[in-house]
Amino acid sequence: MTTPQHKIGSGFxxxxxxxxxxxxxxxxxxxxxxxxGYSGIGLETTRVLAEAGAHVVVPARRPATAVEALEGIEGVETDELDLGDLDSVRGFAERFLSSGRGIxxxxxxxxxxxxxxxxxxxxxxxxxxxNHLGxxxxxxxxxxVFAEGARIVSVxxxxxxxxxxxxDDVQFERGYDKWAAYGQAKTANVLFALHLDGLAKEHGVRAFSLHPGRIQTNLGRHLELQELIDMGMFDQDGNVIGEVKTIEQGAATQVWAATSPQLDGKGGVYCEDCDIAEPAPADGERVGVRDYAADPEQAARLWALSAELTGVDAFAPR
Structure with missing residues (x-):
């Protein structure tokens, strides 16, 4: 089976x-x-997009924290959004739609x-x-309000x-494993972009997903040092083992996916290191995209489940 998951030689x-x-x-x-867009690689993403001339809207669960973090960056506004609360998602969307602006x-x-x-x-x-349903x-x-030529990027x-x-147990009702739950959510991000692209491309909108890289941010705030040592990510002195990207490097792939003319006419692909990723190797090395995350049938199944759970589907027949 042919796959669009092959590097294009981006030069990055x-x-x-x-x-x-x-x-x-x-x-x-x-x-x-x-x-x-007010912490970690999101903050750097906001900063560079604004510096390139974009007006950036940063919806945040903690609006006051966002305002403080974004101080000094011109062309940015904040609003309230809690992705774990579908009423909050609806409220933000309604406020944005009422502004009459496009995305x-x-x-x-x-x-x-x-x-x-x-x-x-x-x-x-x-x-x-x-990470997914919100x-x-x-x-x-x-x-x-997505403009023709718009891009939707899922990290x-x-x-x-x-x-x-x-x-058989999407909500982990039969025993919880935090890493399996994280993995499922991140697979959902890839499948979401894949199916969304198939629906949106006829309207001139494309979707992408990506791995930003290994970066030290507060995303790991729930992890204890010993756990990171046991996983081989830190040594006994608390020093990082292996290659780690800077915040500036970590934000690069999502910015590339959102703006690069090299991706014109493309979509639905998973990217890493500022290029389209290859399929994951058979030896189990954690690089590239796994086959189950690039499966159109699973992507369609996830879309249907998500529509059922949230009660929202902009592409449903009317």
Missing amino acids: DARSTAADVLDGIDLTGKLAVVTG DILINSAGIMACPETRVGPGWEAQFAT HYALVNRLWP SSRGHHFSGIRW
Whole structure:
């Protein structure tokens, strides 16, 4: 079976920064929405998009914290959004729709990782609900205002290698494993972009997913040092083992996916290190995209489940 998951020779790599991939790209007059755009790689994404001329809307669960973090960056506004609360998602979308503006770029950068078992909404597992269902509902509610040529970018992770979609127990009602839950949520991000692209491309809108790289941010706030040592990520003195990207490098792939003319006419693919990723190797090495995350049938099944759970589907027959 042929696959679009092959490198295109972008000229960028793991060391490229968000500023590097935006060099020479003018975003004047464009509007971008960046969830999680006030911390970690999201903050750097907001900064470089604004510097390139875009007006950036940053919806945040903690609006006051966002305002403080974004101080000094011109062309940015904040609003309230809790992705784990579908009423909050609807409220943000309605406020944005009422503004009469269109969206050229949406980067779904917010997320949680390996948290203790937490339930939100009607008892949904929090990582699946926040990382996937909240963003699914957000995109569908904002769909009427995506401009032709817009891009929708879902920030996944190499963590998608940890688990496919657990179709028999999506909400982890029969025992919770925080890493399997994270893996499922990140697989959902990839499958979401794949199916969304198939639906949206006839309207001139394309979707992408990506692994940003290994970066030290507060995403790992739920992890104890000993756990990181046991996983081989830190040594006994608390020093990082292996290659780690800077925040500037970590933001690069999502900015590249959102803006690069090299991706014109493409979509639905998973990217890493500022290029389209290859299929994951058979030896189990955690690089590239796993086959279950690039499966159109599973992508369609996840879309249908998400529509059922959230009650939202902008593409449903009318």
